[in-house]
Amino acid sequence: MHIPDLPDMLAAEVRIQPYIHRTPVLTSSFINSLVGAELFFKCENLQKAGAFKARGASNAVFSLNDEQAAKGVATHSSGNHGTCLSYAAGRRGIPCTVVMPRTAPQAKKDAVRGYGGKVVECEASTTSREMVFAEVVTETGAEFVHPYNDPRVIAGQATCSKELIEQVDNLDAVIAPIGGGGMVSGTCLTLSNLMPKVKIYAAEPEQADDAYRSFKAGHIIADDAPNTVADGLKVPLKELTWHFVRSHVSDILTASEDEIIDAMKLIWKRLKIVMEPSSAVPLAAILKNKDVFAGRRVGIIITGGNVDLDKLPWN
Amino acid sequence: MHIPDLPDMLAAEVRIQPYIHRTPVLTSSFINSLVGAELFFKCENLQKAGAFKARGASNAVFSLNDEQAAKGVATHSSGNHGTCLSYAAGRRGIPCTVVMPRTAPQAKKDAVRGYGGKVVECEASTTSREMVFAEVVTETGAEFVHPYNDPRVIAGQATCSKELIEQVDNLDAVIAPIGGGGMVSGTCLTLSNLMPKVKIYAAEPEQADDAYRSFKAGHIIADDAPNTVADGLKVPLKELTWHFVRSHVSDILTASEDEIIDAMKLIWKRLKIVMEPSSAVPLAAILKNKDVFAGRRVGIIITGGNVDLDKLPWN
Numbered sequence: 001m002h003i004p005d006l007p008d009m010l011a012a013e014v015r016i017q018p019y020i021h022r023t024p025v026l027t028s029s030f031i032n033s034l035v036g037a038e039l040f041f042k043c044e045n046l047q048k049a050g051a052f053k054a055r056g057a058s059n060a061v062f063s064l065n066d067e068q069a070a071k072g073v074a075t076h077s078s079g080n081h082g083t084c085l086s087y088a089a090g091r092r093g094i095p096c097t098v099v100m101p102r103t104a105p106q107a108k109k110d111a112v113r114g115y116g117g118k119v120v121e122c123e124a125s126t127t128s129r130e131m132v133f134a135e136v137v138t139e140t141g142a143e144f145v146h147p148y149n150d151p152r153v154i155a156g157q158a159t160c161s162k163e164l165i166e167q168v169d170n171l172d173a174v175i176a177p178i179g180g181g182g183m184v185s186g187t188c189l190t191l192s193n194l195m196p197k198v199k200i201y202a203a204e205p206e207q208a209d210d211a212y213r214s215f216k217a218g219h220i221i222a223d224d225a226p227n228t229v230a231d232g233l234k235v236p237l238k239e240l241t242w243h244f245v246r247s248h249v250s251d252i253l254t255a256s257e258d259e260i261i262d263a264m265k266l267i268w269k270r271l272k273i274v275m276e277p278s279s280a281v282p283l284a285a286i287l288k289n290k291d292v293f294a295g296r297r298v299g300i301i302i303t304g305g306n307v308d309l310d311k312l313p314w315n
Numbered sequence: 316m317h318i319p320d321l322p323d324m325l326a327a328e329v330r331i332q333p334y335i336h337r338t339p340v341l342t343s344s345f346i347n348s349l350v351g352a353e354l355f356f357k358c359e360n361l362q363k364a365g366a367f368k369a370r371g372a373s374n375a376v377f378s379l380n381d382e383q384a385a386k387g388v389a390t391h392s393s394g395n396h397g398t399c400l401s402y403a404a405g406r407r408g409i410p411c412t413v414v415m416p417r418t419a420p421q422a423k424k425d426a427v428r429g430y431g432g433k434v435v436e437c438e439a440s441t442t443s444r445e446m447v448f449a450e451v452v453t454e455t456g457a458e459f460v461h462p463y464n465d466p467r468v469i470a471g472q473a474t475c476s477k478e479l480i481e482q483v484d485n486l487d488a489v490i491a492p493i494g495g496g497g498m499v500s501g502t503c504l505t506l507s508n509l510m511p512k513v514k515i516y517a518a519e520p521e522q523a524d525d526a527y528r529s530f531k532a533g534h535i536i537a538d539d540a541p542n543t544v545a546d547g548l549k550v551p552l553k554e555l556t557w558h559f560v561r562s563h564v565s566d567i568l569t570a571s572e573d574e575i576i577d578a579m580k581l582i583w584k585r586l587k588i589v590m591e592p593s594s595a596v597p598l599a600a601i602l603k604n605k606d607v608f609a610g611r612r613v614g615i616i617i618t619g620g621n622v623d624l625d626k627l628p629w630n
Binding site: 024026029030045046048050114265268269271272273274275305309310312314315 | 339341344345360361363365429580583584586587588589590620624625627629630
């Protein structure tokens with residue numbers, strides 16, 4: 001598989017520019033004084049469709065040639081990637097099919113449909129998902145866009161830290177949550193090429209710490225049905241993302257469920273933004289490891305804002 | 316009383332620049348398509364201390380001469396002005412006293428104290444508040460900074476729409492919530508001087524529609540104990556703010572409690588920001604009066620984000 005590189009990221013930047021927001025960077029003096037560091041929150045929760053995944057999905061959709069595009073795109077995801085792929089396909093005016101378990105939240109199905117995509121339901125097992133997905137691809141000829149193990153997707157996510165280093169000078173470190181590793185890989189791609197002195201950290205829930213254990217073991221370990229409030233981070237690393245994590249990440253830090261919820265509420269309260277539990281994991285990890293970041297200028301990727309306002313984890 | 320003018324606003328802009336954020340402007344394609352207009356949300360909920368009132372309070376505090384500053388500032392407010400005055404006084408390193416009813420929410424008292432200010436409690440009546448406040452001023456010699464009927468405060472609030480017109484070209488209209496009228500007056504000050512063709516609208520809860528009734532009657536009418544979820548908007552117009560409203564506002568539009576809560580949830584969900592019910596009144600009014608704004612480019616001031624996350628109005 002092609003490992004995406006700097007020219008891929010720079011091409012993605014130009015390609016997706018009409019379809020994404022240049023998201024703002026927010027700061028909080030209060031949180032800085034609590035942590036003893038200067039934190040710069042890159043707000044991808046304010047991105048199109050509410051998540052950084054609009055970058056990778058747009059890059060994949062707009063790199064297709066017209067013939068392939070006419071057949072559409074397809075993915076399996078009950079999270080932000082499905083919504084964002086539907087968003088990007090809608091902007092190009094091509095079909096998009098998202099295979100999702102019957103049991104996925106109604107809001108997630110509605111979000112895909114809201115951007116014009118089609119939801120095809122499967123059972124909650126991997127076998128059913130793979131079978132249903134294969135049928136979709138056979139019938140439509142749609143291009144599979146994996147949520148993260150796809151060079152086009154990683155090159156798209158990499159544009160986020162390109163913006164961040166243009167918006168904030170002299171960063172010492174950047175930290176992002178890690179699930180499948182798409183955002184972390186994109187961050188590695190950009191920073192290792194353009195700002196190699198900036199340290200890259202990943203943050204993960206203790207209750208879904210497969211990336212942490214993979215990192216320590218030196219090979220990919222997948223969790224068996226992890227359970228965490230940070231539901232965007234349950235998926236395992238794959239070949240491409242493991243390559244970037246292994247090569248460029250300084251450390252992976254973990255946080256407990258309570259620490260994640262406390263950090264989430266702190267960010268809502270102080271930064272006045274709506275964001276997912278997954279996005280709170282980096283701040284939770286920083287608060288737990290203050291010595292690592294003391295006195296540093298640290299970029300934090302707030303990855304998404306698609307949360308059920310009727311079911312907040314502190315209620 | 317001096318009516319603040321363009322030079323006052325321009326002086327305020329320079330004076331407060333080190334103490335405030337240049338807040339971002341956010342957009343939502345979804346809300347635009349719902350409304351049939353292009354809306355630009357100026358996010359003062361992301362302002363220092365969580366509200367636009369940091370602008371006016373900073374301007375008042377930093378215009379004091381050293382002798383007066385040494386004696387400190389004082390106000391009566393159980394809302395954002397008290398918090399923001401405490402914030403600004405803290406930045407200058409001078410005392411700040413806020414008189415607040417004993418019954419005010421603990422969070423509001425904590426917010427004032429969090430920035431270094433002192434809370435002095437009174438009973439919930441106007442008589443008690445005035446008596447206690449007079450005592451504070453006599454004892455300390457502190458400078459009274461009214462929440463809105465103060466030229467320094469209005470000149471500070473006026474810097475918000477100065478930023479907005481620099482951030483968004485070719486606006487047709489700007490709409491802001493109206494309580495005492497400080498933000499609306501500041502908007503009038505700036506736009507009537509720099510962009511006189513931009514129409515200015517104010518939005519008010521039906522259940523606290525004193526500004527609406529004043530506007531229609533041609534003189535100030537104060538409500539008797541209004542009750543609304545938009546608790547920042549219960550206060551009446553005063554001499555200075557009435558001057559601006561009467562002279563420059565095109566219309567005042569109202570919305571019901573349910574419409575305000577629906578608009579609030581819509582903004583949280585789509586723009587991914589945490590903001591107060593008061594800040595939702597303009598969108599509620601626009602959704603109710605689509606014909607007035609159809610096809611226009613409209614700036615909306617999101618005034619503040621200090622809301623109790625444990626007591627959201629849709630829960």
